[in-house]
Amino acid sequence: MENHGDEYKHYWETQYFLENQEYGSPDGAPSSAASRNIVSERNRRKQLNQRLFALRAVVPNISKMDKASIIKDAIDYIKQLQEQLAGIQAEVMEMENNNPETKVRQQLPLLLRSHNTNIFNPTSSPIQLLQLKVTPMGDNTLLVSITCSKRADTIVKLCQLFESFNLKIITANITALPGTLVLNTLFIEADEKEKDGLKMQIETAIAALSDPQSRMS
Amino acid sequence: MENHGDEYKHYWETQYFLENQEYGSPDGAPSSAASRNIVSERNRRKQLNQRLFALRAVVPNISKMDKASIIKDAIDYIKQLQEQLAGIQAEVMEMENNNPETKVRQQLPLLLRSHNTNIFNPTSSPIQLLQLKVTPMGDNTLLVSITCSKRADTIVKLCQLFESFNLKIITANITALPGTLVLNTLFIEADEKEKDGLKMQIETAIAALSDPQSRMS
DNA sequence: CCTTACACGTGACTC
């Protein structure tokens, strides 16, 4: 549509900038009175066109080079920018309010937004590890037993942790007890020698999760 | 500065819109040939001024009502918006990286990146629900029993789902069996009447998660 | 008086 490159070469801005290069008063003409206005007018128009040209430059997707269309496109673009910015700012606000799990919240429309006290508590709740055992059961099987205190998202984090390890999990069981405890039991297919390595791995991962490093803006 | 309210009342747009109310051809004038151009021109100017007026309307903080200044202000404003948006988008990107899943991934250097087939598989793996029962156990307790097929992240999603519901969970148990099944059992403190509502809620949430709606850019 | 900023009509040009 609108064959760029050929079409526009006659257009005003192009031909305008070619011709419009100072023009002043070649002779010692009177230049007084009325005739001084016309050069003034020329400059006014020149400036106005420059500005319009500049406006066109900052607006992407300009279709018609029409003066009026340029302004219209600029208006639409400004509105679009304003909307985007408003939307994104809202998003940021929301994210800042409830740190990590905003994503989940936004993927589930109604249900979540209805009763939203603060399950996803903003103060990042690291996993508090109470006990960690890795026991070889023979038969290429390790029994991993984890006990930690129940905080918001503890279970989710545990799941993610182990899913990310890419282990050969035979069975996994997570139980949240009525009290404050979360028990996690996994049977993993792995050599007995990996016992200590795996334990280290888990400890390191949990420690990293609880790490209060990343900048608090 | 610039005494608003008095100053601008003589300005072009104001007086322009007062006078400019159709003007057409009062008599059966020839209106042919050249004279038809002048009305065309009038309309062109009119439209152009309208657009300029509209442009001024979407730009806050316009100081001088100058035509050229309006455009200039619009340009500056657009640039400002673009910068703001770019900045905020960067901020959002950064925040999204701090989300739980990504966090685990990025904060745990070696361990995860080493064996990272695609546990967090990009192709959203919806939860495939095989069975859902909500049974009143008396004593203000509901037993929720879920069976679904084991896919990547299924457990994580289930956890997030229930954490987000803000239910009074007495005990929760998730078990991944050696086969392809994931069993989820919860004891929830709730009135018997909420049975069907809760079931619906769970079904809806799972459906929403699996929904292939949101745009695939 | 001079300057600024505008709307107008007109001829030129393109599609």
Next chain:
DNA sequence: TGAGTCACGTGTAAG
């Protein structure tokens, strides 16, 4: 030829 857009010079009102 006819509709659309443009730059130009001019008259004019306000500061």
